[in-house]
Amino acid sequence: GTAPTLAVIGGDGIGPEVTAEALKVLRATIGADAFSTREYSLGADHWKATGEVLDDDTLAEIATADAIVLGAVGTAPGSTEVPSGLLERGLLLKLRFSLDQGVNLRPSVWYPGTPTPLSEEVTGAGPIDFVVCREGTEGLYCGNGGVVRAGTPQEIATEVSLNTAFGVERVVRDAFTRAQARRGHLTLVHKHNVLVNAGSLWRRVVDEVGADFPDVEHDYMHVDAVTIALVREPQRFDVIVTDNLFGDIITDLAGAVTGGIGLAPSANINTSGKFPSMFEPVHGSAPDIAGTGKADPTAAISSMALLLDHLGRPADADRIRSAVGTDIASRLAGPMRTTSQIGDAIAALV
Numbered sequence: 001g002t003a004p005t006l007a008v009i010g011g012d013g014i015g016p017e018v019t020a021e022a023l024k025v026l027r028a029t030i031g032a033d034a035f036s037t038r039e040y041s042l043g044a045d046h047w048k049a050t051g052e053v054l055d056d057d058t059l060a061e062i063a064t065a066d067a068i069v070l071g072a073v074g075t076a077p078g079s080t081e082v083p084s085g086l087l088e089r090g091l092l093l094k095l096r097f098s099l100d101q102g103v104n105l106r107p108s109v110w111y112p113g114t115p116t117p118l119s120e121e122v123t124g125a126g127p128i129d130f131v132v133c134r135e136g137t138e139g140l141y142c143g144n145g146g147v148v149r150a151g152t153p154q155e156i157a158t159e160v161s162l163n164t165a166f167g168v169e170r171v172v173r174d175a176f177t178r179a180q181a182r183r184g185h186l187t188l189v190h191k192h193n194v195l196v197n198a199g200s201l202w203r204r205v206v207d208e209v210g211a212d213f214p215d216v217e218h219d220y221m222h223v224d225a226v227t228i229a230l231v232r233e234p235q236r237f238d239v240i241v242t243d244n245l246f247g248d249i250i251t252d253l254a255g256a257v258t259g260g261i262g263l264a265p266s267a268n269i270n271t272s273g274k275f276p277s278m279f280e281p282v283h284g285s286a287p288d289i290a291g292t293g294k295a296d297p298t299a300a301i302s303s304m305a306l307l308l309d310h311l312g313r314p315a316d317a318d319r320i321r322s323a324v325g326t327d328i329a330s331r332l333a334g335p336m337r338t339t340s341q342i343g344d345a346i347a348a349l350v
């Protein structure tokens with residue numbers, strides 16, 4: 001068919017820096033003619049200049065792309081330059097929600113030798129290689145709730161988690177399918193000892209869908225306990241399925257223990273194929289290091305492997321994964337490199 005069109009949104013902070021390296025590696029892997037790009041300059045500067053975050057016409061145009069490559073959006077957590085959440089909700093979450101990206105896939109692989117806070121006792125215990133299937137369009141992210149008596153001592157603020165049988169089943173089925181193709185193990189992560197309504201829905205769906213996958217074993221962990229296990233015995237995990245907020249939190253932890261947030265890729269998958277899926281690093285715009293050349297582009301680059309998997313080119317995706325593995329292994333001995341030096345090195349290895 002014709003070459004796929006990628007909508008590219010570099011975004012804020014280090015977003016454009018790491019995205020440039022991701023596209024460099026993608027070109028080196030499949031050739032510059034194998035895809036075309038449409039660049040969108042959205043983010044803090046666009047909002048300041050126009051008062052718009054993501055207008056409907058732009059969203060409609062992005063929705064016609066074959067896939068989306070995103071850097072990161074958002075300003076420094078303490079700053080008041082842009083109201084907190086305006087860009088995250090108005091751009092990133094708007095894309096995930098409007099494009100119905102129900103599965104937020106976040107793989108974690110630890111490459112031996114990669115610096116990690118894990119002890120040798122843990123890292124010596126076998127390969128660490130798991131994926132988190134985070135629900136992407138529901139939960140506490142829906143903006144369901146409100147504030148009454150704002151600013152008074154009687155203020156009441158609510159955020160209500162939305163869980164639909166449809167949305168839960170969609171991500172659970174995807175997770176079981178992945179587990180079947182991997183090591184045949186799935187862990188549901190929730191907090192059903194407290195969140196009994198949503199918790200029982202998630203459990204029921206896992207049991208029901210699990211019956212269609214007799215060769216996949218499944219178990220359960222509370223989200224607080226899973227944070228211990230991710231640090232003490234990460235090898236036990238193959239596929240984790242969980243809701244939107246738990247998935248957000250545990251994937252930063254998973255990134256940190258498998259070598260740093262600068263290595264963690266993600267895919268926001270529209271499972272129906274009606275809308276484009278979106279590929280982005282797990283990390284944010286890192287305003288503290290923007291413009292310094294210190295940003296590690298590896299997470300953005302590995303997200304291109306997920307893009308190629310999605311475009312039906314798994315062998316090319318593996319070329320990126322193996323180039324990344326080789327590059328990471330060489331980091332121990334070598335000097336610190338800049339964002340573009342790491343991109344160049346990986347591009348030369350694919």
Ligand code: NAD
Pocket residue numbers: 014018071072073074075076077088092261262263280281282283284285286287288289294295296297299
């Ligand atoms: P962050 O992920 O941007 O940064 C956390 C820490 O990790 C910082 O110390 C940063 O320097 C470091 N870091 C992140 N990416 C790195 C990389 N590639 N290489 C080296 N170091 C890296 O999280 P934050 O500071 O909480 O958020 C900053 C902004 O990003 C906020 O506005 C937040 O809302 C936004 N954010 C956006 C996304 C997204 O667009 N997908 C994701 C997370 C946070």
Ligand code: IPM
Pocket residue numbers: 074088089092093248282284
């Ligand atoms: C992520 C980010 C986003 C999320 C924010 C910026 C809305 O933290 O992609 O992990 O919470 O999903």
Ligand code: MN
Pocket residue numbers: 248249252282
């Ligand atoms: Mn996050």
